[in-house]
Amino acid sequence: MSAPARRPGSLLLAAGVVAVEFAAAVTSFVASTLLPVIAGDLGARDRLGLLIAGSTLGLFVALPLASRVLAGLGTRGTLAAGTLAYAGGLAVAATARTAWVFALGQLSTGLASGLLAVFGIGSAIRHLDERLRRRVVAASSAMWILPALAGPAATLGLAHLAGWRWTLLAPVPFVLFGRLLVVRAAGDEPEAPPRPLGRTLLVPLGAAGVVLSEGWWPLAVLGAVVAGAGTMAILPAGTACLRRGTPAALAAMVLFAVGYFGADSLVTVLLTAGYGVSLGQAAIVLSAAPLGWALTSLAVARSPRRFSAAGLALTAAGTAVLAFGGSFGVALAAWAVAGIGVGLAYPGLYVRATTTGPAYSATELATAVITAECVGQLLGRALGGALSSAGGLFAAYGVFAVALAAAALVSRR
Template sequence: MTETRRAGPLFLAVGIVALEFAAAVTGFVASSLLPIVAADLDARNDLGLLIAGSTLGLFVALPLASRVLGRLGPRGTLAAGMAAYLGGLLLAATARTAWMFALGQFSAGLASGLLAIFGISSAIRHLDDRLRIRVVAAASAMWIVPALVGPAATLGLEQLVGWRWTLLVPVPFVLFGRLLVVRAARGEPSTEDGQRPLAKTLTVPLGAALVVFSGGSWPLALAGAAITVAGMIAILPAGTARLRPGTPAALGAMVLFAIGYFGADSLITVLLTSGFGVSLGQAAIVLSAAPLGWAVTSLVAAKFTSARFPVVGLGMTALGTAVLTFGGSFATALAAWAVAGIGVGLAYPGLYIRATTAGSSGFTAAELATAVITAECVGQLLGRAVGGALSSSGTGLFASYALFAASLAAAAYAAARRE
């Protein structure tokens, strides 16, 4: 029994790290293939549809995750999640239209959300702050190998077997990580305190969907953004929208960071190939720069923690993203995106720990898990939806990147509001 208890945190930590590696592989495959998929599906004006589907699915799943877990148990939830993930990925790989591709990505994102709260709340319960920050650093390091070889390998494999088969590359890594997390956390009593109000939570993807499907209609896009923000305020802990010092401000910084960084990351290959005329191969190299900088810097930041790291790091990321808005050459883009990634590596470990530590706020582990996933997912959803909508309209990619840089600067301000 003692050995089993000791093995639980180890399996959990390894599972979380393995899932981050899977996320890295998935991210590089998706971003590298985006211009090719958009061209093949004649979806250059539907970029929001292509890039927001998985995040929409993830967010729809979050209020359902604890309910499904309570009804099906860990094994049943894993089986349901894997079925939805594989089915969605196969649908995306065989898609003939942008709508079919988005529906497949939606299903894959839905599957990811089924186990998201389960794994992270277990990490908060069983891993102390010192171990958690090491797990965050190790998870960040999982982006190093994919950053070095992922884009080139993806494009090479796409030339060999086509983008549809290449889209299936992440499957074994996702399966391995999910199995480890479920094995580590099985036997835990189900908890109701992580359940989210269903109607309030679903207003977030509803609003984002309005932005994605606005078709260039600014009143509809603005209404969708307003609904998303209202839903976010309703489900995040009190004080997050006001950036109240402590955990709420850290969660607010996570939202703003995710809007800026993940929005910029999702569109960077399109920005460079369509906006600046850079080759797809060079765009793939730039794509790797930020995750590589993030991964390497996180290893250092985890050892030499400082309360100033989140503020300084997010400021660097804002600066790098702003330079991308105006810099047109391959060399400028490479340097700017590398600086942005180094900034994230400096900021993220400390910001994540601050956002998942209750302090004097009295949050439970499940509430913290719910809040941090919500913060990142809302940010990703808004960044990708708004960025995709702007990029598909006459406003263009450059307005999107100006918005992303402004969001990251605001994140740096929020990170400075400590207790």
């Protein structure tokens, strides 16, 4: 069953979802660029894990609670609460004098971001037809191009002029603008009864083990296993056994995230330690895949479904090439091909994973697709960290390629 037919506010809602993705991109690049500066100012250069853990843990705490918050507050109430929590958490982080206070503020922003993401994606599933939804996915991918190209330099320039604390607040206008567009287009609607918490709380517990492991791989692996177990309680029934339709699409999303984001997290390490190239060259390779992803998504926005399996296979091939070593040119070409493959595959896979039916509510699917992608990233990074710590950096890319090939096979279901 496809998404509902288009209604008058659909274009406004679509613009809001795309604007929110742009805000997420700006936020991501501001935070990552400022991290060394913040660590130095707070005297936390040896506690980077704590500085980045807050937002990640907040997101994973939000996922099992999102349906309950939406059921209790309604969509508009959730939007208001999430926006206040986001702005308040950012204010706490920007005024922090210790690493723990900064992490607490980031925890609030991560929690709010998770709730707002479920809200926005749930609204898109309810109100956008499939044709418009796949174009929104493609446009959202393209929203990362400008921040990726100009974000780091602009952030450093603003930090030089105003300091990192004011610069950390720079994404707020973009976030508020996107949420305003979404709330004007989406109305309050009844929510399906939330699922029992139970094992879903294993997701934030396992995530805490991964992000706070600080290089101790046994804790990271244990956390990944615990988070994976909790994920099965959030995803629709039949996901683990690859039931045809939405469950199989969500399973493919998990495998894709394990392979691609796991590989992406280690690209600079692989290039500098394994290929022996400079950090500047490694940064060029790192940017090749997201740029290829964004541009290709726009090119296939009209009919993305037919390319999902082929795109994932292409990404698997590009990742496998990296596992055999070589030169800077080979790595650049391979990772660019991997990004093009993601651009071919992701829009169609995402639309399939968020197609409603009588068995799934919009909030359930929104929570499921965010969980599938985020937990897949978590598992991929934990796996890559464990293998690279054991001296298997190139072997890790072989494993990532296998995960992507499996995603290609599963996506055909």
